[in-house]
Amino acid sequence: MKRINGVRFAILVTAAIMIMSGIAASSEVIDEISAVVGDYVILKSEVDFQAQLYAMQQQQRLSPEESAELKEQLLEQMVNDKLILVKALKDTSITVSSDQIEEALDLKLQELKSRFSSQSEFENQMRTEGLTYRELKTKFREEMRNQLYKDKLISRELAKVTISPTELQTFFGRYKDSLPLQPEAVKLAHILLRVTASQATIDSARVKAYSIKGMLDAGADFEQLAKEYSDDPSAADGGDLGYFGKGDLVPEFENVAFALPIGDVSDVVGTQYGFHIIKCIDKQGDRVRCQHILCMAKATDSDKAAIIRFADSLRSLAEGGADFGELVKEYSVDEETKKQGGELGWFVTSDLTPEFAKAIGGLNVGDISPPTESQFGIHVLKVLDRQKSRTWSIDEDRERLKDLARRQKTETVVASLLAEIRSETYVDIR
Structure with a gap:
């Protein structure tokens, strides 16, 4: 796997924090507001960083005029994104479960970690950038939740888009001469x-967890054992997950975590991720702070x-x-x-x-x-x-032409949806 350097990591993680959590790179810097959408604020630093990220990904050096045009387009996209989110969160028929959020979160974090040659390299770079895994995970979790809400709204609206035989004939007649070769x-x-892990591997992880629990019962330090044995990235922080509320983590874990008195350590708890030992550190209102040791049943x-x-x-x-x-x-x-x-x-x-x-x-x-x-x-x-490569035919390519026509019609539907949301939402582009 290609090794990722510190500069690239900084860009990725800062993008995750700025773009995904919607905050500036540093709360100490006074930032300009580029737009307000409902209760959401889009900062100039976010737009600037999106433009920098785009230029880096495309390996382009933009002129001042090109950069200004790009930022204008990006801001419009960010405003539209917030409009969709506003609509999705207000729609009581759209629901997102904690399991769905955790699954999406895991995929996103796995994608980030996969850019490193090893888990230890990932953790070392996190420390270099002054970030803890739980901080990054917290920011990603909110965005994953928002993204799932937006996806469900868009999927529902697009499911309504159909193409009649007449619409298909009209589309083909209009565009057949301009369509590229298939x-x-x-x-x-x-x-x-x-x-997946075999039963023998699962049993081995379970035995490891019970062995660690035995060491804890004998008086071993939880934080030290987490650093030494836990398979979760939070191991670098002694297993500290920070504060979390109901619905943030999987139910099996939460049920035990919220029931634990402060200072107590749980028995071994099984979840989809493996076997956990949980220690309750503190409680504040409806939130709890825990450490955990995870023994993953890794294939x-x-x-x-x-x-x-x-x-x-x-x-x-x-x-x-x-x-x-x-x-x-x-x-x-x-x-x-x-x-x-x-x-x-x-x-x-x-x-x-x-x-x-x-x-x-x-x-x-x-x-x-x-x-x-x-x-x-x-x-x-x-x-x-x-x-093989060939020209289009309405008989042979009916379904693909339908897809193209549906895509064009979808653009109209999305534009109409955005206009509707904008008409009932406060929007101020500065």
């Missing part, structure tokens, strides 16, 4: 297997190898005549594609991930790939169809 593409289905290389062997056995079954769709229903963990026989849809060949491109390279329609690993797990891919 690129080379492939239609795929998959069986997805998650790399080992041996566990992954076993999953790959099982995936290969499914491939052999399919090649031997077993129905791929039935194998999907029985074994795939991808709930979104199960009902469609594992169908993932069409992909432009040049846009495939290197892993997928390598797996299906040279495969014909109907062929099945060897097990292929991605960030989501282990895949067994089936090539359902292939297409």
Whole structure:
């Protein structure tokens, strides 16, 4: 994995804090306000930093005129984002559970940590930047909650967008001469297997947790054991999670944490993350501050190898005549594609991930790939169809043309939604 340097880390983490929490880089600096949307304030420093981040990602050096234009566009996007959030939070039919927030939070933090060569490098850089893991996690948690609310509102509105046969004919007649050639593409289905810890690995983590609990019962220091044994990034802070309220963490953890008297240490608590030992440090109103030691049941290389062997056995079954769709229903963990026989849809060949491109390279329609690993797990891919580069046809490309027409109509729907929200929300762009 490519090593990340301190400057890059600072940019990533500062972006996380400024962009995601909506605050300035330092509360000690007097900042200018660029816009007010309802109860939300967008600071000039946020817009400036968004522009810097964009330029860095695009590896561009912008002229003053280009920079000013970019900042204007970014501010408009940020205002629209806040408008959607205002609407979503007011909508009582939209709900987001603590489990959904924690899952989204974990994915975001895993993505950040994956940019480092090791967990210790991540923790060292955090300390260099003067941040604790719990501070970063707290800021990300609020943004993940907000993002889920916005996503649910947008998904609901977009589900209403349909394209009639007449609308499709009109769209094709208007744009067929300007549509680019259809690129080379492939239609795929998959069986997805998650790399999970074996029962032996889970049992080992449980035994480790009970062993640590025994040391605590014998008088060992909680903070020291957390630093030495915990698998959670909070280990660097002695397991200190800071203050949290109901709904911030998973229920199994919270139920124990809130029931503990100050100073007490829990028994071993199992959650989706592994086995915890929790110590209550303090309580303030409806919030509690705890330390914890986490013994994760992390899948080992041996566990992954076993999953790959099982995936290969499914491939052999399919090649031997077993129905791929039935194998999907029985074994795939991808709930979104199960009902469609594992169908993932069409992909432009040049846009495939290197892993997928390598797996299906040279495969014909109907062929099945060897097990292929991605960030989501282990895949067994089936090539359902292939297409060479060609012009568009309303008969052959009806569904894709529908998607294009729907995308155009969606832009109109979103613009209308934003105009409606703006008409009933205080907006001041300065």
